Amino acid sequence: MPTTHDTRTTHTLTTTDANVTATMPLPPAQAAALERAGVPPRVGDVVEGTVIAKDTNKVFLDLAPWGTGIIYGREYLAARDVLRRVKMGDTVTAQVVEEENEEGYIELSLKEARRAMLWAEAEQAVANRQIFELVVKDANKGGLLLEWQGIPGFLPASQLTPEHYPRVEDGDKDKILQELQKLVGQKLRVSILAVNQEDSKLIFTERAPEAADVSSEASDAATSARSGGSQSSRKRDTSLLAKYEVGQEIEGEVTGVVDFGVFIKIEEGLEGLTHLSELDWGLVSDPRKLFKVGDRTKAKIIEIKDGKVSLSIKRLTPDPWEGAKNRYHKGDKVNAVIIKYNKHGALASVEEGVAGLVHVSEFPSEEVLRHTLKLGEKYPFVITVFEPKDRRMILSYAGEKPWLTEKDHNKTANE
Structure with a gap:
C-alpha cells in the first residue's frame, strides 16, 4: 500500500x-x-x-x-x-x-x-559530489566518453583538470583530439556534474573535490598533489562567486557545447552550465544547432550551489505557459505539430514552448502511433488534461482512427 x-x-x-x-x-x-x-x-x-x-x-x-x-x-x-x-x-x-x-x-x-x-543514485551522487574512478572509453573533439553503471556519459574538455586539459596553441581541433585520445584507457577521478534521464546520459567533471579517504601512502601522495591545484581553484571560484547572485543577468562566452547543454565562461576562472532544459522554452534536441564555441550570449543565474553556477537562457524571456493558461482549457480542440517521440507516446506542440503528450495507449501499438502521427505534421487534438502551473498537458487524438470498429466509433461519439 x-x-x-x-x-x-x-x-x-x-x-x-x-x-x-x-x-x-x-x-x-x-x-x-x-x-x-x-x-x-x-x-x-x-x-x-x-x-x-x-x-x-x-x-x-x-x-x-x-x-x-x-x-x-x-x-x-x-x-x-x-x-x-x-x-x-x-x-x-x-x-x-x-x-x-x-x-x-x-x-x-x-x-x-x-x-x-x-537515476536516483546518480542524482544523489551529484548532490554528494561523490567521486568515482572511471575508465575513459573513447574521445572526440569535445571531450571524453565514460560509462557509469552502464549509463553512457561525457566529460567535456572544459571540465578536465589542468593536468589533463589539452593545451594546443592554435586551437586546432584535430590536435586537441590527438591529445584527448592519449587519455583513452586511463582511469580518471570524476564526479557527476549533471543528469539527463530522458536521453539516458550523464555529464562528468574532473574538477570535483578529491575523496578524503585513501588506501595507501602512494595514493595519498597522488591525491594530495592533484588536490592542491583543485583547492586553490575552489578558493578562487568562491571569491569570484561572491560577486554574483541568483536572478542576476550575465553575458559570457560559450566554452563548450554538449548533449546536456552549454558551458558559458562568466569571467576568467568562473564557468556556468546552461542545462538543455534551460536553453529555450521550446524543445531543444541538439544544443549544437543553437550555439557553438566562441559565441557570446546572455543568461540568467538560477542557482549557485557547491561552487557551481547554473544558468538559464530561456528565462530571459517570458514563460509561454503563463499566457497559455488563459488561452487554453480542458476540453478545447486544438491543432498541434508532432515534435518528438518518447517511450510514453508523442509530444505535440500547440504553440512555441507549449507542448502536450499524446499517450501511446490511445493507439493499438507504438508503431501505429508513429505511422499515424508523423514528425513535423499538424493534427487535431482535444485537451484532456491541462495544468499550466506544472507545465503539463495531455492531448487526445481527434483525427481519423481506422483501427476502430464501427461499435468503437459509436461508443466514442456517445462519450
Whole structure:
C-alpha cells in the first residue's frame, strides 16, 4: 500500500537477482508523487503496493486508496524472473507507466522502477559530489566518453583538470583530439556534474573535490598533489562567486557545447552550465544547432550551489505557459505539430514552448502511433488534461482512427 514519504526516505527494490536489493532515495520527480497526499500517482511516479493476486503472466498490486495496479505484457516479461518469486502479501515497488488502462487498472513497470532507482543514485551522487574512478572509453573533439553503471556519459574538455586539459596553441581541433585520445584507457577521478534521464546520459567533471579517504601512502601522495591545484581553484571560484547572485543577468562566452547543454565562461576562472532544459522554452534536441564555441550570449543565474553556477537562457524571456493558461482549457480542440517521440507516446506542440503528450495507449501499438502521427505534421487534438502551473498537458487524438470498429466509433461519439 503506497504511503507518503519524505524525499530523503529510502525504498527497497528487488532486482533481477531475487537475493539482492538496492536501497536509495527516490529522485525528486518520483518522490513528489509520494508527497501529494490523496492525489493519484501519475506516469513516471514510483509507488509501493501489496501483491493481492497472481496469474501466469500478471501480478496485481493493491495501491489503495488509488486502486489496483497491474504488471503484465512486456513489463511482466522484462521482470519475470523476479515476479515469479513474489508471494501473496509481498510489497513490490514499481513505476507507473499508464494511469488507467481500458480495464481500469494502473499499469506498472518493475523494469522502469529499477531504472528510476539507478537515476536516483546518480542524482544523489551529484548532490554528494561523490567521486568515482572511471575508465575513459573513447574521445572526440569535445571531450571524453565514460560509462557509469552502464549509463553512457561525457566529460567535456572544459571540465578536465589542468593536468589533463589539452593545451594546443592554435586551437586546432584535430590536435586537441590527438591529445584527448592519449587519455583513452586511463582511469580518471570524476564526479557527476549533471543528469539527463530522458536521453539516458550523464555529464562528468574532473574538477570535483578529491575523496578524503585513501588506501595507501602512494595514493595519498597522488591525491594530495592533484588536490592542491583543485583547492586553490575552489578558493578562487568562491571569491569570484561572491560577486554574483541568483536572478542576476550575465553575458559570457560559450566554452563548450554538449548533449546536456552549454558551458558559458562568466569571467576568467568562473564557468556556468546552461542545462538543455534551460536553453529555450521550446524543445531543444541538439544544443549544437543553437550555439557553438566562441559565441557570446546572455543568461540568467538560477542557482549557485557547491561552487557551481547554473544558468538559464530561456528565462530571459517570458514563460509561454503563463499566457497559455488563459488561452487554453480542458476540453478545447486544438491543432498541434508532432515534435518528438518518447517511450510514453508523442509530444505535440500547440504553440512555441507549449507542448502536450499524446499517450501511446490511445493507439493499438507504438508503431501505429508513429505511422499515424508523423514528425513535423499538424493534427487535431482535444485537451484532456491541462495544468499550466506544472507545465503539463495531455492531448487526445481527434483525427481519423481506422483501427476502430464501427461499435468503437459509436461508443466514442456517445462519450
